[in-house]
Amino acid sequence: MQNDKHSANIKDVAALAQVSTATVSRFLNGNLNRMSDATAERVRVAIDKLKYVPNSAARQMTTKSSKLIALIVANTDDYFSTELFKGVSSILESNGYIGTMLDSDSDLQREKNLLAAVNSHTFDGLILQPFSTISTIENIMRRRAPIVIVDRETPQSPWPQVVTNNFDAAREATAYFVKRGFSHFIVLTSDLSAATNRRERYRGILAAATNVDVLEVSEASYNHRDIHEKLIQLLTKTDERTVIFALKERWILEFVPNLVLQGYIDNVKATATGFADTAVSRRLEPKMKLISQNPFLLGASAAEVMVQALKDGGEQNDDVIVVPAKFK
Amino acid sequence: MQNDKHSANIKDVAALAQVSTATVSRFLNGNLNRMSDATAERVRVAIDKLKYVPNSAARQMTTKSSKLIALIVANTDDYFSTELFKGVSSILESNGYIGTMLDSDSDLQREKNLLAAVNSHTFDGLILQPFSTISTIENIMRRRAPIVIVDRETPQSPWPQVVTNNFDAAREATAYFVKRGFSHFIVLTSDLSAATNRRERYRGILAAATNVDVLEVSEASYNHRDIHEKLIQLLTKTDERTVIFALKERWILEFVPNLVLQGYIDNVKATATGFADTAVSRRLEPKMKLISQNPFLLGASAAEVMVQALKDGGEQNDDVIVVPAKFK
CATH class of the missing domain: 3.40.50.2300 (Response regulator)
Known part of the structure; x- marks a missing residue:
């Protein structure tokens, strides 16, 4: 029996189990349909006894994949x-x-x-x-x-x-709300400079609206209450109808439900939209129109x-x- | 120059770049601090010309890791x-x-x-x-x-x-609500038979309460409205104070916000709890006591x-x- 647990090879296993190396190989590859239960058990016991480690890196060498x-x-x-x-x-x-x-x-x-x-x-x-x-x-x-x-x-x-067609999708959604009398937009986003898709979305909003505030939230660290209060300030600073435009679903889930409960978002004076794919955002009442990317x-x-x-x-x-x- | 793109090896690259194989190896491993920019560029060009594929499986052979x-x-x-x-x-x-x-x-x-x-x-x-x-x-x-x-x-x-201590955590949370006058529990869960942690949680609830309904939701396919209506039926079938106990956060996020908006969950006649780890569930109003696992x-x-x-x-x-x- 082997003493060095790293040195057993497939031939040692085959010898101890009294089978061919091809049988050991079939066992290792889970190909058991041409093998009796007793044979499979003998191979398993031999592998355990010898602490045999099939070398998948070696197997990979042959396919390079x-x-x-x-x-x-x-x-x-x-x-x-x-x-x-x-x-x-x-x-x-x-x-x-x-x-x-x-x-x-x-x-x-x-x-x-x-x-x-x-x-x-x-x-x-x-x-x-x-x-x-x-x-x-x-x-x-x-x-x-x-x-x-x-x-x-x-x-x-x-x-x-x-x-995704980030620029066009954001511009079209913005134009939809402008046409319905919303003229003030609050862009709720993670760091704009960090990702091209966010910048494209922001550019799309600017292409269809002029009164646009940006509220950046750091993904690494933010204070929920601070952001919530800043949103209320931005929502109430003007008589214009306002859209909170979230460039990322997490910010909808995080801030919109409580704004709905407190009456700030009623789909009349203010509504919310954004890029969102989960069922949770779609089921919030009042229903919001959202941009779905199909990830x-x-x-x-x-x-x-x-x-x-x-x-x-x-x-x-x-x-x-x-x-x-x-x-x- | 090599024609067969699979046959170039590290020596071919070293020869074409006029460097040692050790230098090519350092380049491949991103170890550039002992190498001039010009040398690195020569190695890169040689690798591109020869379409050399460093064989990481071969490198792995030496470490078996x-x-x-x-x-x-x-x-x-x-x-x-x-x-x-x-x-x-x-x-x-x-x-x-x-x-x-x-x-x-x-x-x-x-x-x-x-x-x-x-x-x-x-x-x-x-x-x-x-x-x-x-x-x-x-x-x-x-x-x-x-x-x-x-x-x-x-x-x-x-x-x-x-x-996690699923049984104890579920039992203690249940006992907390029983002590405060809640006697009816609705267990909202994915297939109970499929996972041991769900069964442990259910056992924990049964260890502290007697009036327990179970509502199973299939993760693969469910109708939101059906489940929502079943929840309302279960909530209104008794005068007892009721706790919706979700064994998984997804079911809190999916069903609790609209039950709050419709007045069914008010923390007096009915409340909700469950295993939940995201900030979103914790920020729903009225505030619910939840079980956090710290995944x-x-x-x-x-x-x-x-x-x-x-x-x-x-x-x-x-x-x-x-x-x-x-x-x-």
């Missing part, structure tokens, strides 16, 4: 991110790949660390909701694995991108682009695919 | 799952590992597929919020990588577990157990670590 795809999202706490991941996983799995999610936590340095980790590990590809610039990503991603950019359109990307579809589309690149041996173009948002 | 840990959660759309992941990632990263999240989507077969994928890939360990029984997990996980069970206490686990801490604790197992060469015990929930 891990079948793992990394999705780096900005914040896993956002429903947008997790639905994006569900869309990605769904398409990947039907093509024999496995989606795994990593969380940059809206932190540029953390995103860089994750990119370096993805670069140095055995991922077959990367789908990225980026904070970093293209040159930063290029500097870190040294391997030739396919990359797909998702959600945040990034200038000069050499890789394909799957994004599942964005993720599925990004995964389809990834699967195609993998089929094409890593060849990629710099197409921008737009999945339109819906205002309803 | 990928530094990747898989976390399989029940549903990435739940804040509980994503905070669990943030806790896991935080501890793993400070120990040189990378956390990746996979989503079983509350589907037993899907969980089995993911377990098989984790088993056959180069993950150093698995943290699992399980649906499967221990014997199913053992049958699939053939490699000797460490496993930690989280959130759902699983009988006969040979691996360490990090869980970040659960994840961080599970990751600490994992890191210790990895340091101990994979040796594990079957300790059950309880992270107590708070009722406030």
Whole structure:
């Protein structure tokens, strides 16, 4: 029997279990339909006794493929991110790949660390909701694995991108409210400078309205009561009909329900809208018209682009695919 | 120059860039501080020209470690799952590992597929919020990588577990309301038979109250209006003071706000409580007392157990670590 637990190999297991190495291999790969229960049990016992560690890195050498795809999202706490991941996983799995999610936590340095980790590990590809610039990503991603950019359109990307029509969707929603007599807009957003999609949305609002206040909320740290009171000040500073326009669903869920309960949002003097995808926001009364992005579809589309690149041996173009948002 | 894009190796790159293979290796590992910009650029150009693919599987062979840990959660759309992941990632990263999240989507077969994928890939360990029984997990996980069970206490686990005191927390919260004159409880839950933590919570409620209705909501498919109306029927069928007890935060967010707006939940005739961790539930008016699990801490604790197992060469015990929930 082996004493060094790192040295047992598949032949040792086969010898102890009195089976062929092919049988051990079938066992390890979960291919049990040509094997009796007794045989499977003998193999299991032999593996346990020898503390045999099948070397998946060695198995990978033969295929040069891990079948793992990394999705780096900005914040896993956002429903947008997790639905994006569900869309990605769904398409990947039907093509024999496995989606795994990593969380940059809206932190540029953390995103860089994750990119370096993805670069140095055995991922077959990367789908990225980026904070970093293209040159930063290029500097870190040294391997030739396919990359797909998702959600945040990034200038000069050499890789394909799957994004929402942020500018048009925000402009159209704003124009809708202007037409109905709302002239004052409060843009409720995380740091505008940090993400291209937020800036595009803000530009869209400015393209259709002139009286626009901006209230930035730091994702890392904010005081709920302060923001709530600032919103009330902004809502009551004018007689104009006002729209609170949240660039992110979290800020709707966080601030709108209590403004409704306190009577500030009544759909007459003031209403709220924004980018929102969960059922929770849609079920608040009074009903608000919201912009839905369909993050599942964005993720599925990004995964389809990834699967195609993998089929094409890593060849990629710099197409921008737009999945339109819906205002309803 | 190479024509077959798969055949270039590190020596070809070094020769074309006129540097040593050690320099190419340093470049690939992002170790640029002993390298001029011009040298780095020559290496980059050589890699591009030769379409050189550094074989990370080969690099892994030397260490037999990928530094990747898989976390399989029940549903990435739940804040509980994503905070669990943030806790896991935080501890793993400070120990040189990378956390990746996979989503079983509350589907037993899907969980089995993911377990098989984790088993056959180069993950150093698995943290699992399980649906499967221990014997199913053992049958699939053939490699000797460490496993930690989280959130759902699983009988006969040979691996360490990090869980909440579900029974005690539910019983204590129920007793609190009974003492204040609430005698009728409506348990709002996903499929009770599917997860041990739900059953423990239900048992805890039954240990402190007798008039208990159960309303099960299917996560895969439910009609919001139907459930809303059933809740109103159950709330109004008795003169007893009633508590809606949600075993999962999603059902609070989904059904409680409109019951508040319609006057059914006033903290006098009826109130609501449940397991909830986001700020959104805590900010609903009137204020409800809720049970907080601290999923970040659960994840961080599970990751600490994992890191210790990895340091101990994979040796594990079957300790059950309880992270107590708070009722406030």
